[in-house]
Amino acid sequence: MLADSTAPPEISVVAPVFNEAGAVESLAREIAAAFTGRRFEMLFVDDASSDDTVALLTTLSRELPELRVLRHARNAGQSRAIRTAVLAARAPIVVMLDGDGQNDPADAPRLADTLRAGSPRLGLVGGERRVRRDSAGKRLASRLANGIRRRLLNDKAIDTGCGLKAFRRDAFLALPYFDHLHRYLPALMIREGYEVAFEPVNHRPRQTGRSKYTNLGRLGVALFDLAGVMWLNARARTPGEVREAALPPPGEGA
Numbered sequence: 001m002l003a004d005s006t007a008p009p010e011i012s013v014v015a016p017v018f019n020e021a022g023a024v025e026s027l028a029r030e031i032a033a034a035f036t037g038r039r040f041e042m043l044f045v046d047d048a049s050s051d052d053t054v055a056l057l058t059t060l061s062r063e064l065p066e067l068r069v070l071r072h073a074r075n076a077g078q079s080r081a082i083r084t085a086v087l088a089a090r091a092p093i094v095v096m097l098d099g100d101g102q103n104d105p106a107d108a109p110r111l112a113d114t115l116r117a118g119s120p121r122l123g124l125v126g127g128e129r130r131v132r133r134d135s136a137g138k139r140l141a142s143r144l145a146n147g148i149r150r151r152l153l154n155d156k157a158i159d160t161g162c163g164l165k166a167f168r169r170d171a172f173l174a175l176p177y178f179d180h181l182h183r184y185l186p187a188l189m190i191r192e193g194y195e196v197a198f199e200p201v202n203h204r205p206r207q208t209g210r211s212k213y214t215n216l217g218r219l220g221v222a223l224f225d226l227a228g229v230m231w232l233n234a235r236a237r238t239p240g241e242v243r244e245a246a247l248p249p250p251g252e253g254a
């Protein structure tokens with residue numbers, strides 16, 4: 001429950017969902033349990049699912065007042081769903097996680113706390129899945145893509161594909177948007193002048209529903225986007241710290 005239902009939340013937990021009817025109810029309950037005692041909200045963004053995902057969530061929102069359900073009229077992809085959620089989020093700190101239950105909500109408050117305890121320049125705290133609960137093929141494709149990306153972008157991320165990340169809402173909204181941007185959040189944050197940090201997190205096998213990506217499809221688009229992010233980096237310029245210039249007190253200076 002919200003500690004004070006009139007005050008805005010401190011943390012917005014966001015989950016993109018596309019045909020995840022088997023997972024959303026227990027995921028929403030787990031998020032609510034993980035954030036008990038904090039001022040939080042959770043936003044599930046349904047990306048035009050054809051199953052019962054939305055009906056289940058809206059029914060559950062009667063029981064969980066922190067739950068907000070947004071719906072796309074057309075399927076627009078995981079990154080767009082995350083952006084929809086961040087735009088609607090009311091808290092300055094956002095934690096995103098996959099809607100299929102593979103990320104463990106119990107890790108989410110810790111990532112948010114690390115972000116809040118950091119300097120204002122810390123833009124993102126990403127999860128790093130210590131033990132991947134995925135097929136050998138997916139782990140191999142992921143290791144290959146991660147290695148190439150890290151070498152070319154130098155984004156410090158060992159596991160950029162981990163769906164669990166905490167970030168500053170204003171920092172996220174300053175990033176350029178493109179489909180599948182969610183794989184490049186650490187690189188884009190660094191490009192914008194922010195620092196990034198990582199923490200080990202739990203990972204669980206997918207229990208219900210179907211994977212939304214194929215290994216080959218994901219690898220292909222990741223390499224295509226990599227070229228785009230390299231171009232963005234080549235065209236980046238950052239001003240360092242920006243301060244408001246004040247007039248000197250009377251009698252001092254010219």
Ligand SMILES: Nc1nc2c(ncn2[C@@H]2O[C@H](COP(=O)(O)OP(=O)(O)OP(=O)(O)O)[C@@H](O)[C@H]2O)c(=O)[nH]1
Nearest residue numbers: 016017018047077078081098099100206211212213
């Ligand atoms: N909104 C939206 N979410 C999507 C779309 N595709 C995938 N997702 C969500 O993004 C998250 C990650 O997708 P997954 O299919 O779980 O990808 P994965 O974890 O690499 O694959 P699995 O191990 O098979 O689960 C899940 O919450 C999906 O529901 C999409 O087109 N739109």
Ligand SMILES: [Mg+2]
Nearest residue numbers: 098100102206
């Ligand atoms: Mg998954």
